[in-house]
Amino acid sequence: MIDENDVKLAQTGDKDAFSRLIITYQNALYRVSKGILKHDVDCADAIQEIIINSYYSVHKLKNQQNFKNWLTRILIDQCYDLLEKQDKVIPTKSVDPEIQLIAHEDSVTYDQLAEAVNKLNTNKKVIITLFYNEQLAILEIAAILNITEDTVKSRLNYARDNITSYLIEEGAKKKDHEEIDKMLEQLADKEYDEPSDIIKKGIKQTLDDLPKSNRKRRLFLSPAAIKFWSVGIVCMIFFLFLYFQFNDSPLTPSDSNNTAINIDDTFLYEEVSVEADQLSEVIEEKLDDQMLEEDIDNITILTSIKQRDRWIVLVQFDMLFPGNYALIEVKQENNTYSKRLLTLSHETNADYFHWYDETEEVGFGSGRSFSENAIIETKNRKISSYLHDDYYIYASNEKPVKVSLFNENGEVNRTLETFNFDEIYPLIAEDEDEYALFVVDNLESFEYDILEQEGIENVTSAQTTDSLESANQQYQFLNLEKSPAYVVFDDKEMIYKTYKIDELLEFLKQGE
Numbered sequence: 001m002i003d004e005n006d007v008k009l010a011q012t013g014d015k016d017a018f019s020r021l022i023i024t025y026q027n028a029l030y031r032v033s034k035g036i037l038k039h040d041v042d043c044a045d046a047i048q049e050i051i052i053n054s055y056y057s058v059h060k061l062k063n064q065q066n067f068k069n070w071l072t073r074i075l076i077d078q079c080y081d082l083l084e085k086q087d088k089v090i091p092t093k094s095v096d097p098e099i100q101l102i103a104h105e106d107s108v109t110y111d112q113l114a115e116a117v118n119k120l121n122t123n124k125k126v127i128i129t130l131f132y133n134e135q136l137a138i139l140e141i142a143a144i145l146n147i148t149e150d151t152v153k154s155r156l157n158y159a160r161d162n163i164t165s166y167l168i169e170e171g172a173k174k175k176d177h178e179e180i181d182k183m184l185e186q187l188a189d190k191e192y193d194e195p196s197d198i199i200k201k202g203i204k205q206t207l208d209d210l211p212k213s214n215r216k217r218r219l220f221l222s223p224a225a226i227k228f229w230s231v232g233i234v235c236m237i238f239f240l241f242l243y244f245q246f247n248d249s250p251l252t253p254s255d256s257n258n259t260a261i262n263i264d265d266t267f268l269y270e271e272v273s274v275e276a277d278q279l280s281e282v283i284e285e286k287l288d289d290q291m292l293e294e295d296i297d298n299i300t301i302l303t304s305i306k307q308r309d310r311w312i313v314l315v316q317f318d319m320l321f322p323g324n325y326a327l328i329e330v331k332q333e334n335n336t337y338s339k340r341l342l343t344l345s346h347e348t349n350a351d352y353f354h355w356y357d358e359t360e361e362v363g364f365g366s367g368r369s370f371s372e373n374a375i376i377e378t379k380n381r382k383i384s385s386y387l388h389d390d391y392y393i394y395a396s397n398e399k400p401v402k403v404s405l406f407n408e409n410g411e412v413n414r415t416l417e418t419f420n421f422d423e424i425y426p427l428i429a430e431d432e433d434e435y436a437l438f439v440v441d442n443l444e445s446f447e448y449d450i451l452e453q454e455g456i457e458n459v460t461s462a463q464t465t466d467s468l469e470s471a472n473q474q475y476q477f478l479n480l481e482k483s484p485a486y487v488v489f490d491d492k493e494m495i496y497k498t499y500k501i502d503e504l505l506e507f508l509k510q511g512e
Contacts, residue, residue, distance in 0.1 A: 007064035010055075013213035018055055025068055026203055028134055030195040032072055035129030036079040036122060044202035046078045051206045053078075072134070073144045076126060083122070113187050116166040117159075119465060124159040127152060132188040146344055148359075165469045169442065233300075264381040267395070269388035270306040272313050272330055274337055279315055279328050282341045296324075303388035304330075312342070312393050314364050325355070327362055327393065354403050354416050356396075364393045367405035371413050377402040415492040427475070429460060429491045435511065437462040440471045441484040446501070456508045 003024070009017035022029075026047075033043035054074055061070055117128055130136045130144065142149045160180045168174055175183075195203075276299045283296055299317040302325075311330040318324065327342040343357035356363035367374055367387055376383040378398035385392040403416040415428075429436040437459050439446050451459055465471050468483040478487060478497070486504040488496040498504050 004064040007058070007061070007067045011059045011061065011064075013059075015055075015207075015210055015212050018058065018210075019207045021067065022051055022203060022207060025071065026195055026200070028068070028072070029075055030199050031133045032075055032126075032129055033079055035125055035133065036076070037082060040196045040198050042082055044199050046075060046082055047199065048202050048206040050074045050078050051203065052210070055210055069136075069140055069144050072130070073146075076144070080122075110187055112167065112170055112172075113163070113183055116163040116170075117184075117187070119166055119467060119470065120159050120162055124155050124162070127155045128159055128184065131156060132184045162467075162470050162473070166467055169467060169469075262382060263375075263384045265383045265394075265396075267305045267307070267383070267385040267393060269303055269386060270311070272301070272304040272311040273332070274313075274330055274339075276301045276315060278337070279313065279326075279330075279339060280317070282328060282339045283315075283317065283326050283344070286341050286344060302391045303393060305385070305393045307395055312362060312395065314391055314393050325364070327357070327360070327364055354400070356400055358399060361397045362393070362395050363400060364391065365403060365416075366391055367414060370407050371405040372408045373406055375404045375406065376400045377404070412492065427463070427487075428489045428493065431460070432491050434458060434460045434491060435508065436460070436489040438475075438478075438487040438489070439464045439484065440466070440468055440480055440487075442466045442468060446484060446486075450501075450505070451508070454505050454509065456505070458511055459508060 003021070006017040006021050010021060029047050029050075030043060033046050034040075037043050037046065050071065054071055058067075061067060117125060120128065126145070127141060130141045131138075136144070138149050138152050141152045145152070157177070160177045163180055163184075164175055279301075280296055280299050283299075297318045299315055302314045302316055304311050304313040309331060313328045313330055315326050315328060316324065317326070325345045329340045329342055331338045342360040342362055343355070345355040354363065354365035363376065365374065367390060371387055371390070373384055373386045374392045374394075376385065376394055376396065378396055378400050381396065381398060383394050383396055385394040404412050405414045405416075407413050427436055427438055435458050439462065441464060446464065448462060451457075466483075468480060468485070471485075472478060472480055477494070478485075480487075480497075482499060484499065484501070486498050486501065487494060488504070488507065496504075496507050498507070
């Protein structure tokens with residue numbers, strides 16, 4: 001149970017009360033971080049960072065009962081940030097192989113089950129950790145991850161299916177979801193019950209180093225300070241407006257792209273006549289519904305479009321971490337404006353990302369490097385949306401399968417296909433003149449050392465899976481026929497696929 005009195009004391013700046021809370025939940029923090037990150041030292045870094053940040057932000061929490069879920073969400077965000085900085089290394093984890101069998105009749109060991117969980121992508125792995133290790137309800141997980149309950153259920157079912165497929169490949173009998181549930185519950189009892197010494201020492205040292213009160217740093221977030229910084233930001237935006245007003249604006253659509261591509265619909269920037277602060281209330285209401293009762297700061301309107309009788313407005317705001325986005329519908333009725341929240345999203349990659357809400361049939365994204373417009377392709381349509389301040393919005397009743405970002409000369413800056421919408425583990429290479437390699441090898445015979453031995457240096461990131469079925473399920477566009485398979489991507493899209501290692505090496509050498 002959460003000690004609400006300690007939470008209240010921590011919110012007033014009581015360091016001892018805050019320390020008691022962290023010690024109470026240190027095991028849970030370790031389990032969650034270990035479900036995402038590979039090494040204990042990385043888990044320690046993530047936990048120590050969120051201890052500091054939450055110490056200075058706990059005063060924002062309105063409902064003391066939500067302290068653990070609030071802290072968990074902050075930790076997950078921090079772990080994702082660490083993954084991104086580590087060149088998207090795929091986490092692995094191991095369990096003592098000598099532990100007894102889970103099911104003697106078909107020889108499934110804890111180690112095999114842990115490896116099956118490890119093969120899941122990060123989104124599914126996080127939900128497995130929260131559901132089985134932390135025993136959180138579907139509603140709580142949805143609130144922590146800022147996704148719908150249906151999405152949580154869907155990812156759980158996909159995760160169970162992926163685990164079943166892996167175990168079958170390892171020689172086990174096919175199992176239903178109920179059997180997988182029991183096995184995962186047993187695994188949760190064995191994994192990471194006690195944080196390692198490096199975790200405990202890191203937590204203790206971080207708590208010892210905290211100042212006696214968090215009030216001094218909170219002055220930077222006081223209303224007066226926020227007002228000061230807001231005035232400065234407004235002035236900066238005003239001068240930028242003047243600059244672009246008297247220079248050639250990239251916001252006026254040229255016909256260079258639309259003439260070459262048959263466009264079904266086009267969306268242009270149109271300013272909405274409301275202030276950013278007027279939109280914050282609809283976001284806070286949604287957060288309250290999701291048991292994330294936090295104040296939002298620094299809300300900024302990024303762009304807006306007009307569609308029939310409504311504006312669709314994209315805003316960015318801060319809670320504990322930056323990178324929170326919301327699409328809000330605004331309608332004018334006489335002299336008043338009605339506002340409705342369409343979708344919320346948190347993105348760690350500010351340069352290129354994409355988000356689509358199937359329920360509201362709206363999407364938005366970011367495209368840097370002088371992108372002028374985005375072409376959004378669905379199964380049957382092509383939609384153009386012109387960027388404003390690096391962001392675009394569109395409406396579509398079909399889910400997109402590809403987004404191409406064009407510069408003012410009609411050249412493609414970046415291509416985001418469905419498989420690249422996940423910013424944590426995109427398959428494409430990060431930079432121009434680099435390759436990313438995706439290997440599907442059920443025999444686990446591929447060794448990355450061969451690239452170095454052959455003098456190949458243009459492969460800067462790589463992923464491996466040993467399940468052909470899960471690879472085709474997760475990345476349907478690959479359409480792989482057999483394993484091993486080798487797929488090469490540049491910084492925009494898939495460029496090469498082969499089933500022979502010699503052909504792969506030859507192709508990579510040509511690109512050197």
